[in-house]
Amino acid sequence: MNSKFINNPLNCPVTRTMSIIGGKWKPIILNCIGDRTIRFGKLKQIIPSISNKVLTGELKELEQYGLVYRIEFIEMPPRVEYSLTNAGKSLLPLLHELADWGNTHIAKKIIEEFG
Amino acid sequence: MNSKFINNPLNCPVTRTMSIIGGKWKPIILNCIGDRTIRFGKLKQIIPSISNKVLTGELKELEQYGLVYRIEFIEMPPRVEYSLTNAGKSLLPLLHELADWGNTHIAKKIIEEFG
DNA sequence: ATTTCTGGTTACCTTTTGGTTACTGGTATT
DNA sequence: AATACCAGTAACCAAAAGGTAACCAGAAAT
Numbered sequence: 087m088n089s090k091f092i093n094n095p096l097n098c099p100v101t102r103t104m105s106i107i108g109g110k111w112k113p114i115i116l117n118c119i120g121d122r123t124i125r126f127g128k129l130k131q132i133i134p135s136i137s138n139k140v141l142t143g144e145l146k147e148l149e150q151y152g153l154v155y156r157i158e159f160i161e162m163p164p165r166v167e168y169s170l171t172n173a174g175k176s177l178l179p180l181l182h183e184l185a186d187w188g189n190t191h192i193a194k195k196i197i198e199e200f201g
Numbered sequence: 202m203n204s205k206f207i208n209n210p211l212n213c214p215v216t217r218t219m220s221i222i223g224g225k226w227k228p229i230i231l232n233c234i235g236d237r238t239i240r241f242g243k244l245k246q247i248i249p250s251i252s253n254k255v256l257t258g259e260l261k262e263l264e265q266y267g268l269v270y271r272i273e274f275i276e277m278p279p280r281v282e283y284s285l286t287n288a289g290k291s292l293l294p295l296l297h298e299l300a301d302w303g304n305t306h307i308a309k310k311i312i313e314e315f316g
Numbered sequence: 317a318t319t320t321c322t323g324g325t326t327a328c329c330t331t332t333t334g335g336t337t338a339c340t341g342g343t344a345t346t
Numbered sequence: 347a348a349t350a351c352c353a354g355t356a357a358c359c360a361a362a363a364g365g366t367a368a369c370c371a372g373a374a375a376t
Contacts, residue, residue, distance in 0.1 A: 090300045091232040093248045100228040100296050103303035108223050110364070113215040117206040126323055133208045137365060142324060151307055162372045163322040173306045180298055181215050185205045187295055188218035191288045192266055225334070241353055252335055257354060277342045278352040319376075325369080332363070339355080346349075 106151050111136050111144050113181050116174060119154065123169040153177065221266050226251050226259050228296050231289060234269065238284040268292065 095101040107113055111133070118124070118132050130141060145168060148154040153174035159165040170178075210216040222228055226248070233239070233247050245256060260283060263269040268289035274280040285293075 090297060090304070091229060093229055093233065094250055095225050095229065098229055099300035099303040100232075101225065102307060103299045104219075104223060104228070106303075106307060108219060110210050110216065113219070114206060114208055114210065114213055117215075118208065127321090130323095135209055138324065139326090139366085140364065143364090158323090161322095162374090163320085164324075164371085166323060176306065177302065180295075180302055182205060183295055183298070184218045185214040187292065188214040188221075189205070191291065192217060192221060242351095245353095253354065254336085254356090255334060258334090273353090276352095277344095278350090279341090279354075281353060317376100320374085322371100324371100327368090328366085330363100330365075333361085335360075336358085338357090341352100341354105344349100344351085346347100 106147070106153070107177065107181070109144055109147070111140060112148065113184075115141070115144055115148065116153065116170065116177060117181060119168055119170050119174070120178070121170070121175070123167050126166050126168070129168065148174070221262070221268070222292065222296070224259055224262070226255060227263065228299075230256070230259055230263065231268065231285065231292060232296060234283055234285050234289070235293070236285070236290070238282050241281050241283065244283065263289070 090099060092098050107116070114133060115129065118129060126141070126145075130136065130138070133141070136144075145154060145156065149156045151173075152171055155169050155171055157167045157169075159167075205214060207213050222231070229248060230244065233244060241256070241260075245251065245253070248256070251259075260269060260271065264271045266288075267286055270284050270286055272282045272284075274282075
């Protein structure tokens with residue numbers, strides 16, 4: 087048993103990481119932001135099936151954990167720009183590894199189930 | 202935008218991977234099995250705070266997606282042995298990367314919240 | 317005067333996830 | 347005769363996550 091894992095979710099570092107990137111939309115959002123600075127509306131346009139409420143919520147959490155910057159311009163109509171912090175950017179390679187793993191190991195089995 | 206990510210959870214390979222390893226206990230279970238063959242009761246003993254029902258369920262899903270073998274001996278009292286498939290073993294390094302990422306990037310922030 | 321633009325918020329509802337407790341079966345031990 | 351052993355199941359509950367629809371502000375354009 088590797089000491090990095092502790093047999094209780096509250097103390098498991100993987101579980102902690104999951105609590106950050108594990109939301110239904112979080113990996114997609116992180117990947118969509120990527121290296122650019124992007125406005126809220128643009129994100130919604132790229133990810134049309136996410137709702138306002140959820141996109142707001144996910145971005146808030148990502149900001150809270152230091153993965154995205156949020157810059158609000160006091161204008162009317164409002165303008166808010168999002169971008170990744172260094173911590174956020176450092177997640178991208180990991181997300182790609184997860185994608186690759188999924189593509190090579192479970193694509194067939196799960197695709198039927200997902201429809 | 203990398204083509205490996207598709208802006209809809211149903212088609213996103215990361216989301217698919219998450220659906221497999223994203224359960225509250227799945228990373229811990231995978232890591233506890235590791236390279237050995239282990240019985241149900243031993244797993245429960247190592248991970249005491251998981252309930253029978255949830256452990257059964259997680260193992261079933263992991264088996265369904267080809268990450269663990271389940272060998273049932275027709276005896277009384279029952280005996281069932283679990284071990285990782287190659288696909289399951291191939292996940293371990295990824296889980297460790299997630300743990301390392303969490304430890305270096307978010308440990309401080311989130312530990313307060315987790316208690 | 318009304319609509320549009322933007323980045324949300326709010327109230328409410330449904331689905332998913334995880335948790336609790338009690339129960340099972342056949343053999344061996346007390 | 348009762349109990350422990352093991353690997354679960356079944357019925358029921360609670361909490362969390364996610365989704366829907368309506369609403370807001372205040373300036374600019376029609």
